[in-house]
Amino acid sequence: MRTTATRARTVEYEVERVRLGRHVSRRAVRQLLTDHAEYGGWELTRLRRYADGTREVWIRRKIIKVMPSI
Incomplete structure (x- = not known):
């Protein structure tokens, strides 16, 4: 019998x-973030405008x- 440890x-x-x-x-910021999300798997965490x-x-x-x- 084989047991597996829960990790x-x-x-x-x-x-x-x-x-x-x-x-x-x-519009350029939106396009940049869309491209990063679609092709790189990135998600927006925070956006701050000064x-x-x-x-x-x-x-x-x-x-x-x-x-x-194993």
Whole structure:
């Protein structure tokens, strides 16, 4: 009889911070984030717009670890 140990799975994320200047349009920001989500597997974590018009965007994606087969 073979028993398997239950392992607690914790999700780890890779986080990237992108700073966009005030000259970047809202449409361009939306397109950039859409492309990152669609092709890179990123999801929006936080978007912050400052008084001077610059934006700071935090995006993340899961780190997938492959478990060795026994």
